[in-house]
Amino acid sequence: MGTKRRLGILTSGGDCPGLNAVIRGAVKAAHAHAMEIVGFLRGYEGLADPVTYVPLTPRNTTGILSQGGTILGSTNKGRFAATVGTSNRQELDPALVAEVRTTCEQLQLGGLICVGGDGSLAVAQQFHENGIPVVGVPKTIDNDLSATAFTFGFDSAVACATDALDRLHTTAASHERVMVLEVMGRHAGWIALYAGIAGGGDVILLPEIPWDFEAICEKILERDQAGKRFTLVVVAEGARLPDGRLVTAESTQDRRQTRLGGIGNRVAGEIEARLKRETRVVVLGHLQRGGPPSTFDRVLATQFGAHAVRLILEGRLGEMVCYRPPHIESVPILDAVNQLSRVDPNGSAVQAARALGVCFGDARASREPVFAPPVGVPVAAPAATPTCFAST
Numbered sequence: 228m229g230t231k232r233r234l235g236i237l238t239s240g241g242d243c244p245g246l247n248a249v250i251r252g253a254v255k256a257a258h259a260h261a262m263e264i265v266g267f268l269r270g271y272e273g274l275a276d277p278v279t280y281v282p283l284t285p286r287n288t289t290g291i292l293s294q295g296g297t298i299l300g301s302t303n304k305g306r307f308a309a310t311v312g313t314s315n316r317q318e319l320d321p322a323l324v325a326e327v328r329t330t331c332e333q334l335q336l337g338g339l340i341c342v343g344g345d346g347s348l349a350v351a352q353q354f355h356e357n358g359i360p361v362v363g364v365p366k367t368i369d370n371d372l373s374a375t376a377f378t379f380g381f382d383s384a385v386a387c388a389t390d391a392l393d394r395l396h397t398t399a400a401s402h403e404r405v406m407v408l409e410v411m412g413r414h415a416g417w418i419a420l421y422a423g424i425a426g427g428g429d430v431i432l433l434p435e436i437p438w439d440f441e442a443i444c445e446k447i448l449e450r451d452q453a454g455k456r457f458t459l460v461v462v463a464e465g466a467r468l469p470d471g472r473l474v475t476a477e478s479t480q481d482r483r484q485t486r487l488g489g490i491g492n493r494v495a496g497e498i499e500a501r502l503k504r505e506t507r508v509v510v511l512g513h514l515q516r517g518g519p520p521s522t523f524d525r526v527l528a529t530q531f532g533a534h535a536v537r538l539i540l541e542g543r544l545g546e547m548v549c550y551r552p553p554h555i556e557s558v559p560i561l562d563a564v565n566q567l568s569r570v571d572p573n574g575s576a577v578q579a580a581r582a583l584g585v586c587f588g589d590a591r592a593s594r595e596p597v598f599a600p601p602v603g604v605p606v607a608a609p610a611a612t613p614t615c616f617a618s619t
């Protein structure tokens with residue numbers, strides 16, 4: 228970073244648990260190397276006229292590790308909008324880029340840590356192409372960035388959705404109801420899949436696996452016959468209807484991205500209509516994004532913050548920190564934003580869930596358990612489930 232001993236950091240896009248842990252990690256690492264660090268307010272907006280920032284120190288960031296949200300604030304889809312795909316590239320406003328360059332020069336920033344999801348990292352990539360000294364930190368509850376095994380925020384969101392399923396489980400069993408839980412994740416089904424497995428979901432509907440209502444109803448009836456007269460359905464907000472349409476929520480705001488939401492109600496309505504079974508819906512919404520980060524997210528985010536400072540010190544601008552278990556590494560930001568990660572329908576998590584009898588709403592052939600017992604291991608006949616102890 229040459230002779231410049233000052234860094235900047237900002238948090239951009241939708242918030243998620245762990246942002247403050249990244250900030251704290253970066254502040255402590257910067258101070259350990261005798262560098263100053265400033266935090267820009269409200270995401271990229273803080274870099275442009277009127278420039279707004281606060282000096283960050285170990286003292287004024289004390290106690291933020293366990294806090295949800297971001298002490299710096301964030302802007303989702305403000306004036307800074309960019310894409311970097313080859314076919315659909317959207318350029319940043321050159322006037323804004325010039326303002327950001329001036330800010331970095333006037334504050335003599337040796338590096339700017341941009342913490343964001345794919346949209347915010349596309350902005351960071353264009354800054355890099357324009358000579359602005361950036362490094363990226365991936366954040367999103369959706370876990371849809373393929374350059375990193377996990378993004379921080381995901382584990383906390385899954386914990387929240389799992390807790391919701393645990394609670395729905397007991398009331399569903401008491402009232403012999405079907406409960407539908409709609410979770411976030413945009414076009415990736417990671418939250419639905421992981422929470423569905425952790426919370427004992429009976430039906431999991433993902434954007435990555437086409438499904439139909441017949442298969443869901445069949446599963447509910449199958450459970451009824453086995454004496455389990457309740458069913459938990461987990462549906463990802465981006466799971467398309469059987470005819471391929473997405474269900475979107477109305478918004479009064481001028482949005483560049485479609486706002487997903489409403490699939491849970493569609494699924495519940497159809498189950499009630501077809502089976503005449505009492506069905507209830509919970510849309511978990513922003514509860515998944517709020518609150519304190521999980522232990523895993525605190526550890527991951529802290530490492531990301533410290534590693535981002537290290538990238539700047541080593542002059543590795545234009546790179547993004549990532550988690551390649553068991554190591555924290557880095558990749559070019561461009562690689563990260565060009566490849567989104569989606570659930571592999573043949574991956575081990577889906578296979579394990581299928582082996583347990585979880586229904587993904589797809590055709591029978593693909594629902595058969597894929598795990599064959601090891602040769603020589605006798606296969607026991609399934610035990611009858613006593614109705615008084617019916618469980619998932």
Ligand code: F6P
Pocket residue numbers: 241303344367368369411412413464486487516
């Ligand atoms: O990308 C994170 C996310 O929470 C998605 O899962 C969800 O679709 C979206 O953001 C919600 O955005 P907003 O906060 O603008 O409603």
